[in-house]
Amino acid sequence: MKQNPEYLINEMSPQLHRGPDWLKAMRRSNRLGFNESKLPPRGIHLWRYTDPRKFMLAVDQARDSDFAGECDTVASTETEHVKKGRLAAFVTDLGGRDINVLVSPKGLPNGVTICSLSDASEKHFDLIREHLYQLINRKTGKFEAMNGALWNDGIFIHVPDNQIIEKPIHLLREAGRENSAAFPRLVVIVGRNSEITLIDEYGGGSPDRSNGISFSNGAVEIFGAEDSRTRYVSLQRYAPAMNSYFTHRAKLKQNASMLTIPLVFGGELCKQSFGVELAGEGASSKMYGLLFGTGRQHFDNHTLHHHSAGKTNSDIDFKVVLKDRALSAYTGLIRIDNKARTCEAYQENRNLLLNKGTRAETIPELEILNEDVSCSHGATLGSIDxxxxxxxxxxxxxxxxxxxxxxxxxxxxxxxxxxxxxxxxxxxxxxxxxxxx
Amino acid sequence: MSDKSPLLEFNDVHVEVEGKEVVKGVSLKIYPGETHAIMGPNGSGKSSLSNALMGHPLYTITKGEAFIKGESILKMKADERSRAGLFLAFQYPLAVPGVSVANFLRAALKSHRGEEADMSDYRGLLKKEMAALSIDPSFATRYLNDGFSGGEKKRIEILQMSILNPAMALLDETDSGLDIDALKTVSEGINRYQDETKGLLLVTHYQRLLNYVKPQHVHVMAAGKFVKSGGPELALKLEDEGYDWIVNNSAVGA
Known part of the structure; x- marks a missing residue:
């Protein structure tokens, strides 16, 4: 696939031009959002370390390729785990084309839905309309609009009120091995006083660049209703020849809690953003990330904790280990609105550099619009003592x-x-x- | 004594740290069953000597020889010296976050034995030694020295010594930071370790540890040299009269 700064998304292919009119209109709006927006200027802080042109790939040149062996290995292990009841469900998403849901023989609690987004658009249209594109859309950014226009199919999970899914649900999102483009999308709705644990795993791309680089642009929207408890683990283990862009946004209502664990290992150049809005009193979000970079890997990660309601608390511990000539830039933003009183927000970014030649940047950002808060941030950067x-x-x-x-x-x-x-x-x-x- | 060979021997050892000579030619032989003490005021070079013998990268032995069980250690790395039978109880043990006391000691034992210790044997050993040192069993799963008090760290050092059971142990200011009960417990641990096959070198500023762990030989170190050696009575005299008399006398002699 070639980088093309002038790249525009064409009119929807018949494959994407399907589903309810609302969905068609949303795709169209996102397509226009992408086409009409400029590339983010490099001067803007979030793009200081990464060239946005790296994500301007002429995706219509992408090939439908096969999937790497690791995908099969994981699939067979996890299929066993589902059968043995160690997982509540295992979902495979092959390049957004084939969504397959395997549920534990014990079944799922009453009313829980796990299906493809296209199925959900037919059977649960009201929920889709209320949630899809709510947190990530053309206004979020140019590449978010790109996903909004080009996602083919994705995964939809709905847990109604008062249901606890005790075992984790594992989602395996695999992009093609060679010269592939994938636009994974996920919507998760966790009802009142419900509980869920998700493992969201991303793989794909080729082991080297001889067959071209692959591209992935993912979007995850999670909604935590009152008193819900969500654990979300994102595991990124792309093969070396992969450029990936990834956006995660969650919104929590009163007393909802969320644990987000970003685990970042793969790819050549990866820009990821994890964000949680604490939109109801008593909501709490913890984000404990781990990144391990080797070779010449380039990582650019953002975290966002937006306190839009009072009496909310957030905590971030983002750990980075770098080896060889790997680079990590981390930008952590804590935003506390004026009306959001008595909040607590903590953020820490620790970087362990295993040799000279690695590079880590850490940029804490605080936008605190009232004084009735307790907030701290810290960063360390160094080699092993x-x-x-x-x-x-x-x-x-x-x-x-x-x-x-x-x-x-x-x-x-x-x-x-x-x-x-x-x-x-x-x-x-x-x-x-x-x-x- | 002469039919045994020394466990630790060093001759005319000079130590440099950051380009400065801090130990200026010291010699000693420690035979199996012996306990020696090196006493001296702060800055006399006694901790530098311990660190250099253990192989700390910042403390260079620039001149002289040192042997463990007759084997020269100068070209050995610190881990090789440990496996050769030398142990150093640190004055300021470092925290190793994320590595539990049990896992740390298991890895250390593995490196000494060349193979993984049997899990149930190891658990039993650890439990027994921890109980003997009045260390709460919960410490086994706590991260090594992470948030431990000064006294807890010193107990854990002696625990490590008990488990690794080295031929020759250097204890650097092991009594500092201990209250009287802890001092007794730790001393008992040291005395349990010591037998006719082991060598022990206590490095200390104060005499109080020596009330519990009795050395046969006491060496006074000042300005990088041993300025006086004698029996246990020397330690008592230092306790009463301080270091001035001896340091000043030696300055004249030097």
Whole structure:
């Protein structure tokens, strides 16, 4: 696929021009939103580190390619896990073309819906109309409009009031292996006093650039009703030849709580944004992220906690480990509206640089419009302390094992929050990246 | 004594830290079953000597020789010195967030034994040694030294010594930061460790640890040198009279 700064999205293909008129109109509006907006200027803070042209890929050149082996491996393991009842459901989304839902033999609680967005547009049109495009649309940004126009099919999850899904639901979103373009989309509605745990896994792209680079542009909208409890884990493990853009937005009503765990490992150039609006009193959001970059990977992550209601609290701990020549830029925005009194907001970004040649940038941003808040932010950036390594050496532990243990310890507080189903794989991801040390 | 070879031996050792010579030629032999103490005022070079012997990258032995069980350690890295049988209880043990006491010690044991310790044997050993040092069992799953008090860190150092069971232990200011009860518990731990096969070197500013752990030999260090050696009575004299008399006398002699 070629980068083309002049790229415009054509009239909808018949494939996308389907569903209710409302949906067609929304797609059209997003298409125009993309076509009519300029590329974000590099001077604007969120684009200081990443060239937006990298996401201007002539997607109509994309090929329908096959899917990588890892997709099959994950699918077969997780299919077993569903059968054994370790997962409530396993959903595969192959390039937005084929959505397949496998539900545990124990079934789902009453009234829970897991289906494709296209099915939901027919069967649950009111819910779709009320939620799809509400948090991410042409106003959010040019590339958000791109997803809004080009998503083919996506996943829809609705948990009605007072239902608890005890086991995690695993979503596997796989983009094609070579020269592919994918626009995954997800809408999750969690009803009053309901509970859900989601593992949202993104894979795909080729192992090297010889067959061209792939592109993914995803959008996730999550709605937490009063007293709901949501755990959302986003696992990004793209193959090396992938440029990805990803937007996550959630909105919480009164006393709703949300734990968001962004886990970022793959791709060549990845720009991701995770945002939660605390829109009801007593709402609480925690975001515990982990990024591990190697080679020449380029990561540009944003987090947003928007306190639009009083008595809300938020906490962010975004951890970054970089090796070789990897780069990470992290921008964390806390916004507290004037009317949102007595809020608490904390944010921390820790960067562990394993060698010279890595680069980390950390940009905390606070927009606090009233004084009745408790707010703090912090950032650290540094290599592993020689004294720590010596301490482990003095107990007989060799240097490379010492480094692995210290990095393992650094990521531990995030990994321990991840559902058991994922823990082992994550430890492996981390271990693989530390092998060469 | 002469039929045994020393566990730790160093001859005319000089140590530099950041380009400055802080230890200026010290020699000592410690045989199995012996307990030695190095005492001295702050800045006398005694901690630098311990760190250099353990292989701290910032403390360079620029001259002299050092051996563990007859084997030269100067070219060994710190982890190799540990596996050769040397142990250092740190004056200021560092926190290792995210690594539990149990997992840390298990990794250390693995490196010493060359294989993973049997899980149930290891648990039993850990439980027993923790109980002996009056360490609450919950510490096994806590992250190493993370948020521990000064006294808790020192107990954990002695726990590590008990579990690794080295031939030769250097204890750097292990008594500092301990209240009297903790001092007794820690001393008992040290005495349990010491037997006729082990060597022990206590590095301390104060005499009070020596009320509980009895050295046969006391060496006074000042300005990077051993200025006087003697029996346990020397420690008592230092306790009564301080370091001035000895440091001043030696300054004349030097």
């Amino acid at each position: 020689e004294e720590s390594i010596f301490y482990l050496n003095a107990r007989g532990i060799d240097k490379s094992t010492a480094v692995r243990m210290i990095v393992g310890g650094f990521v531990q507080s995030t990994l321990k929050l991840v559902p058991d189903d994922l823990k082992e794989r994550l430890s492996e991801f981390v271990a693989t990246r530390l092998e060469a040390i």
